[in-house]
Each structure stands twice: as structure tokens, then as C-alpha cells.
Amino acid sequence: xxxxxxxxxxxxxxxxEAAVKPILQGGWKWWGLFxxxxxxxxxxxxxxxxxxxxxxxxxxxDQRVSWGFYISNLIFFMGISYGAAIASAxxxxxxxxxxxxxxxxxxTIGLAAALSGALFPVxxxxxxxxxxxxxxxxxIGSPVVWDVIVVTNYLVAVLLxxxxxxxxxxxxxxxxxxxxxxxxxxILYRGxxxxxxxxxxxxxxxxxxxxxMSILIIPVAAAVPSVLAWLFAVTVRPGWxxxxxxxxxxxxxxxxxxxxxxxxxxxVRKAYHLESVITEQHFKMxxxxxxxxxxxxxxxxxAEYVTEGYKMGESGTQLELVLTGRLAWxxxxxxxxxxxxxxxxxxxxxxxxxxxxxxxxFAMVLGMYAKRFLIVVPGLAESILPxxxxxxxxxxxxxxxxxxxxxxxxxxxxxxxxxxFPVISIYEDGTAEAAASGEGE
Amino acid sequence: xxxxxxxxxxxxxxxxxxxxxxGGLGNALAADPPQATTLKVVQPADQQPGKPVLxxxxxxxxxxxxxxxxxxxxxxIPGVFGPDAMMSAGRAVTDSTGTAEFPYTPxxxxxxxxxxSFNGTATLAGSQATFQFKAxxxxxxxxxxKFGLQAVRDWAPWVVAALxxxxxxxxxxxxxxxxxxxxxxxxKSTSPTTAGESLAGxxx
Numbered sequence: 001x002x003x004x005x006x007x008x009x010x011x012x013x014x015x016x017e018a019a020v021k022p023i024l025q026g027g028w029k030w031w032g033l034f035x036x037x038x039x040x041x042x043x044x045x046x047x048x049x050x051x052x053x054x055x056x057x058x059x060x061x062d063q064r065v066s067w068g069f070y071i072s073n074l075i076f077f078m079g080i081s082y083g084a085a086i087a088s089a090x091x092x093x094x095x096x097x098x099x100x101x102x103x104x105x106x107x108t109i110g111l112a113a114a115l116s117g118a119l120f121p122v123x124x125x126x127x128x129x130x131x132x133x134x135x136x137x138x139x140i141g142s143p144v145v146w147d148v149i150v151v152t153n154y155l156v157a158v159l160l161x162x163x164x165x166x167x168x169x170x171x172x173x174x175x176x177x178x179x180x181x182x183x184x185x186x187i188l189y190r191g192x193x194x195x196x197x198x199x200x201x202x203x204x205x206x207x208x209x210x211x212x213m214s215i216l217i218i219p220v221a222a223a224v225p226s227v228l229a230w231l232f233a234v235t236v237r238p239g240w241x242x243x244x245x246x247x248x249x250x251x252x253x254x255x256x257x258x259x260x261x262x263x264x265x266x267x268v269r270k271a272y273h274l275e276s277v278i279t280e281q282h283f284k285m286x287x288x289x290x291x292x293x294x295x296x297x298x299x300x301x302x303a304e305y306v307t308e309g310y311k312m313g314e315s316g317t318q319l320e321l322v323l324t325g326r327l328a329w330x331x332x333x334x335x336x337x338x339x340x341x342x343x344x345x346x347x348x349x350x351x352x353x354x355x356x357x358x359x360x361x362f363a364m365v366l367g368m369y370a371k372r373f374l375i376v377v378p379g380l381a382e383s384i385l386p387x388x389x390x391x392x393x394x395x396x397x398x399x400x401x402x403x404x405x406x407x408x409x410x411x412x413x414x415x416x417x418x419x420x421f422p423v424i425s426i427y428e429d430g431t432a433e434a435a436a437s438g439e440g441e
Numbered sequence: 442x443x444x445x446x447x448x449x450x451x452x453x454x455x456x457x458x459x460x461x462x463x464g465g466l467g468n469a470l471a472a473d474p475p476q477a478t479t480l481k482v483v484q485p486a487d488q489q490p491g492k493p494v495l496x497x498x499x500x501x502x503x504x505x506x507x508x509x510x511x512x513x514x515x516x517x518i519p520g521v522f523g524p525d526a527m528m529s530a531g532r533a534v535t536d537s538t539g540t541a542e543f544p545y546t547p548x549x550x551x552x553x554x555x556x557x558s559f560n561g562t563a564t565l566a567g568s569q570a571t572f573q574f575k576a577x578x579x580x581x582x583x584x585x586x587k588f589g590l591q592a593v594r595d596w597a598p599w600v601v602a603a604l605x606x607x608x609x610x611x612x613x614x615x616x617x618x619x620x621x622x623x624x625x626x627x628x629k630s631t632s633p634t635t636a637g638e639s640l641a642g643x644x645x
Contacts, residue, residue: 140598149601153608160612164619195623205622209615216611 015100018277019422020173024180025272030415037412044405047398048123056126058398065380065393069403070124072372075228076256077117077406078151079249079368082221083257085110085158089214089221098285101278104425105268106261107162112413113260114158116406118151123402143231150223157220161213163192167206168427171196185420225249232375238318239308239379248300255293256368262286262361264414266354268423277424280354287346287357290364294343298335301371321378326392330370338367475566477503480513480557482572483540493546494574496530498557500539502565507539511559515543518554518571527556547576 051058061068088106091099122131138145170193174186181189196202229245242248262283269278309319322331342360345351351360381391395403483497496515500508512534516527533541547553553576561567 140601146601149605153605156612157608160615164615167619167623194620199625201625202622205618209619212611212615216608220608 014276015424016426018272018274019169019424019426020177021274022268022272022418022423023173023177023420026419029271030419034412034415037408037415040408041405041412044402044408047401047405051123051398051402052127058396060394060396060399061124062391062393064391065377067124067376067380068393069373069395069399070120072369072376073403073406074117074120074124075225075249075372075376076369077113077120077410078224078228079117079253079256079372080260080365081110081113081117081158081257082154082224083253083255084113084261085161085217085221085257086254087258087261089161089217092210092214098282100428101274101282101424102261102265102286103165103428104162104421104423105264106257107158107165108414108417109257109260109264109410110158111162112410112417114151114155115413116409118155119406121147143227143234146227147224147231150220150227154220154224157213157217161217164206164210164213165425165428166421167193167196168198169422169425170194171198172426173422188420221253222250225253232379237379239322239375242304242308244300244304248304251293251297251300252368252371255290255297256365258286258289258293259361259364259368262290262358263365264411266358266361267411268414268418269354272418272423274423283354283357284352287352287360290357290361291343291346294339294364298339318378318381321381322374327374327378331374334367334370334374338363338370342367473564475561475564477566478508478559478561478568479505480559480568480570482557482570484572485574487575488547488577493544494553494576495542496545496555496557497540497542498570500535500541500559500568507535507537508565509535509537509539511535511541511562511565513541513543514558514560515545516556516558517545518556520554530555550576552576 059068059070061070084106088099088103088110091103091106122128125131134145134148138148170189173181174189174193177185177189226246226249229249232240233242233245265278265282265286269275305319305323309323321327342363345356345360377393381393479501481499481501483499485494485496488494498513498515500511500513502508512532514532515530517530518525518527530545531543533543535541541557545555552573554571554573556569556571558569559565559567
């Protein structure tokens with residue numbers, strides 16, 4: 001006698017139904033949230049317009065601390081982006097069986113956060129036309145130019161990585177949604193489906209292409225935090241003189257990317273009633289991943305500070321500022337509230353549920369933002385001249401408004417994207433099941 | 442000890458104490474004043490690439506005779522720490538012709554201000570002179586390594602270009618292959634999970 005056990009993961013039919021639900025589901029709640037987020041983004045655009053008119057003096061930046069909130073945001077948002085992209089690629093390449101509900105979301109977060117984060121270097125330049133100077137007068141020996149190169153390549157890579165698995169789903173929408181959607185969306189689906197018919201040759205080429213992009217996106221995505229890390233590490237500033245910055249940044253990216261995924265997953269699950277597709281098991285698996293990533297990040301951070309602190313002489317102002325000085329409250333809040341307590345919350349059985357893991361992940365996301373600020377600002381605040389004094393940096397309302405707007409732009413993008421495209425990859429789920437049942441190629 | 446004996450001993454000690462002072466004063470009054478000296482710099486040629494500059498100065502007395510066996514200090518005036526602040530470059534002893542030479546390799550390219558100084562002795566007064574020469578490089582501390590980090594810097598643009606070419610080559614190959622496959626003919630799939638049109642019964 002066999003006993004049929006209910007799988008903790010969704011069936012193919014459940015996934016297919018859930019995937020298109022957000023496309024057909026609008027309602028006043030959707031429009032209300034869309035309006036609020038649009039208003040926040042508009043406020044950010046207005047603040048940026050004010051900055052362009054008045055110059056960077058309206059920010060808290062000065063001659064010393066020239067990388068404040070803006071560059072912290074760049075590292076944070078780009079970190080979420082390539083962390084999400086790498087996580088998706090690794091899940092695909094290792095054929096993680098429960099990835100189907102997640103890959104599309106990870107890739108969309110990857111694109112949304114990258115578009116949001118890539119704007120910040122331009123904002124930090126003051127005048128947007130100066131971005132052209134990076135290309136016109138760029139020196140290949142400068143890490144700033146390396147950054148322009150890797151971010152550009154990454155944006156193209158993440159776009160392709162998102163688009164390829166979307167092609168069969170576009171065909172599904174083209175053929176199945178019919179008159180349920182408007183004319184513009186029908187044209188969009190037809191165009192983006194690029195003639196997909198599920199033919200063996202198409203499936204073979206698409207499968208190979210997705211695999212190639214999954215492999216390629218890992219080094220391309222890892223190059224972005226590495227170059228960002230070198231942007232700091234090759235600059236002569238206190239606290240940045242480190243050889244582990246590149247892997248440290250890559251790890252931070254994956255950590256914050258997976259944490260952001262958990263938060264988005266919880267919101268999407270709640271908003272679109274995807275309880276049958278995104279189960280508690282998904283959260284638990286990601287939660288275990290967060291424990292490992294958080295512990296690894298803690299290890300890297302201790303290794304970094306012990307090395308630096310052991311050699312610290314009288315000029316240890318930067319480290320003192322972070323560990324015991326004016327920014328100590330932020331650092332210890334990050335360590336306790338952003339890593340240790342969230343890890344415990346996921347590890348302990350009575351808080352290891354969807355709500356507990358989501359709150360823990362949200363605390364990790366906030367904590368990682370604080371950590372990026374603690375990397376960027378204290379290193380610049382300390383004078384490298386013997387008689388120099390510590391500079392105090394406070395972000396202005398302009399920087400705060402733009403930061404909030406950039407953060408709002410990510411859920412805004414996700415809302416619009418999932419209103420147009422399936423939130424879950426229908427094709428890949430089908431391919432996996434077909435392969436499992438012997439239908440595959 | 443009587444008071445007379447005590448007074449005698451005290452007078453002897455006092456006299457003994459004063460004797461060196463008296464003698465010193467006498468010597469001072471009797472000695473000639475230190476003889477004036479002159480330091481004349483031999484203007485160095487511009488620095489040859491990779492070679493040190495030979496700084497040279499000749500010490501002469503008031504009669505114009507060379508003064509040998511005296512220490513001459515050589516200084517560089519970088520100008521960074523003030524117009525008169527000098528950095529010691531080294532020292533050399535004058536030979537029988539009164540000439541002291543010191544090889545110096547500049548640490549920057551351009552005009553280099555320098556000074557030589559003789560501190561003087563009991564019989565010779567001190568003297569100093571300043572001069573200037575041009576360093577044409579390469580300079581110590583910034584020499585180009587034949588192999589090492591400099592070579593990495595030389596290769597970096599080509600390595601970056603090669604990596605970007607590989608990445609874009611992959612992008613273009615993927616896009617072209619997918620585009621060709623999408624336009625290819627043949628029967629459409631009947632699998633309900635891979636072809637949207639056969640999912641007629643699905644309830645989205």
C-alpha cells in the first residue's frame with residue numbers, strides 16, 4: 001500500500017494558474033499602491049531637479065565626504081541586483097527543484113534594483129552631463145571606468161537573463177489570454193514571443209541559451225561588486241585598505257539579494273494570494289540560506305576588523321568611529337539587529353515561519369544598508385592629513401527624498417512588470433516536469 | 442681645624458675653581474677669530490635618465506686656499522614644508538683640493554633646489570651656498586619595472602577588451618541563435634507545458 005504525500009511545493013497546474021493571476025487582477029488596491037509609489041518617485045525626481053538647479057551644495061556632501069548616501073545606495077541596490085541574479089543562476093544550474101516559484105522574481109528584482117542603483121553614480125556627479133566625461137575622458141587604469149564597463153555589461157546580461165525564459169511564457173500569454181487583456185498587451189506578447197511555437201529546435205536552442213546565460217551571468221555579476229570593492233580598496237583611505245573587499249562585497253550582495261527576495265516573495269504572495277504556489281517551505285529553504293550567508297558575512301567582517309584593529313595605531317580614528325565612536329550605535333544595531341537576532345529568529349523553531357523569516361529578512365536588508373553606509377562614510381570622514389579633523393556628514397532632505405524614491409521605484413517596477421508578465425516561469429516548470437516524466441529531449 | 446686653616450683651604454679651592462675660567466678667558470682673549478671660509482658649488486649637469494647627480498662643493502679659506510678634511514652637508518629644499526625648510530640628503534668630507542662630492546638621485550622630476558653647508562670649527566667659520574639643477578628622470582621610487590605591476594598596467598586594457606569581447610560575443614551569439622531558432626519552421630509542440638496554443642483548457 002502506498003500513501004500519497006502532499007508535496008510542500010506546488011503542482012504544475014497551480015503554478016500555471018498563479019503565474020497569470022496578477023496579469024488579470026487589478027483593482028483599486030493595485031491602483032492605490034501604484035499611485036502612492038508614483039507620487040514618491042515623482043518627489044524624488046523633483047528633488048533631483050532641485051539638486052541640478054542648485055548644485056551639490058543642497059546635499060550633505062562636501063569636499064571630504066563626496067560619497068555619502070548616493071554611493072551607499074549604489075552599492076546597496078546593485079548588491080541586491082547581482083545577489084538576486086547570482087542566486088537565480090545558481091538555482092538554475094544546480095536544478096534546485098523548488099526554484100520554479102522564485103527564478104522569475106529573482107531576475108525581475110535583479111533588473112529593477114540594477115536600474116535603480118545604476119542611476120546613483122550620475123546623481124553623485126552633480127551635473128548629469130558629466131557622465132559623458134567618464135566615457136570621453138575615461139582612463140582605463142581607473143576603477144571608476146572599470147565600474148562603468150562592468151555595470152553596462154551587467155545590465156545587458158541581466159536583461160537577457162530575464163528575457164530568455166520569458167519567451168515561451170509570452171507565447172502562453174499570446175495564445176491563452178486572448179481578449180482577456182487589451183490590444184496593446186496582445187501586441188506586446190506577440191512581439192516578445194518572437195514566434196515561439198514550442199518546436200524541438202526552439203526548445204533545444206532556448207534551453208542551451210538559458211544555460212549559457214546562467215553560466216555567464218555569475219562572473220559578470222560577481223565582477224560588479226568586485227570592481228565596486230576595488231573602487232574603495234585601491235583608494236588610499238582609512239578603513240578601505242583591504243584585500244578581502246572583493247569577496248566581502250560579493251558575499252554581501254548575495255546575502256542582501258536573497259534577503260530582499262524573501263521580503264518581495266512575502267509581499268507578492270500576500271498581494272496576489274499565491275499561497276498555494278509560494279509555500280512556507282520556500283521561505284524555510286531561503287531562511288537556511290540566509291543563516292549560512294549571514295554567518296559567513298559575520299566571519300568576513302570580524303576578519304576584516306580584527307586585521308585592521310590589530311595594526312591600529314594612534315590613527316585608528318575611522319575604526320574607533322565605527323566601533324566605539326559616534327557611529328557605534330549604527331554598527332552595533334546592524335550586528336545585533338541585522339545579523340545575530342535575524343539568524344536566531346530563523347534558526348529557532350518557534351519563529352521559523354513565514355512571518356518570522358520575512359521580518360528577519362527585512363531586518364537583514366535594513367542592516368546591510370547600514371553596513372554599506374558604514375563602509376563608505378567613515379573612511380572619507382577621517383582626514384589623512386596630520387592636523388586634519390574628522391568630518392561630520394549628515395544627508396540632506398534632497399538625498400533622503402531621492403533615496404526613498406529609488407527604493408520605491410523597485411516595488412513600482414515589480415508591480416508594473418508582474419501586471420504585464422507572468423510572475424512565475426510557466427515554461428520552465430513544464431520543462432522540468434516533462435523531463436521528469438520522460439517527455440524531455 | 443682653626444679658622445685660619447679653614448680660610449687657607451677655602452682660598453685654595455676657590456682659586457682652583459677660578460683657574461679654568463681665568464685660563465679660558467685668557468685663551469679667548471689671546472686666540473685669533475675663526476677664519477672665514479667660502480663654499481663654492483660646482484654647478485651639476487642636468488640629471489641623466491636613471492643616473493644620480495653628482496653634487497660637488499669646494500671649501501676654501503679666506504686666502505682662497507682649499508680646506509681639506511672637513512665635513513660638508515648636502516641638503517634638498519623641497520619647498521613643501523616652507524621655503525627654507527631643508528631635507529638632509531647626505532654628507533661628504535673634503536679632499537686635499539677642498540672638494541666634497543655627493544651622488545644624489547632625485548625623487549621627482551623638474552627643478553631641484555639644493556644647499557650645501559659647512560658648520561665651521563673653532564678656527565674656521567661656517568659657510569653655506571644654495572644652487573639649483575634640473576632632474577629629467579626617471580627618478581628613484583618611480584622607475585618602470587621590466588616585469589611586475591607596471592606590466593599588469595600595460596596589459597590591463599587588452600585584458601579588459603578581451604573579456605568584454607568574450608561577454609559581448611556570447612550575448613550576440615545567444616541572441617542570434619534564439620532569433621534563428623524562433624524563425625525556424627517545423628511542427629509545433631503538442632506538449633501542454635511548452636506551447637501556449639495547446640493550453641486551450643487551462644484556466645489562467
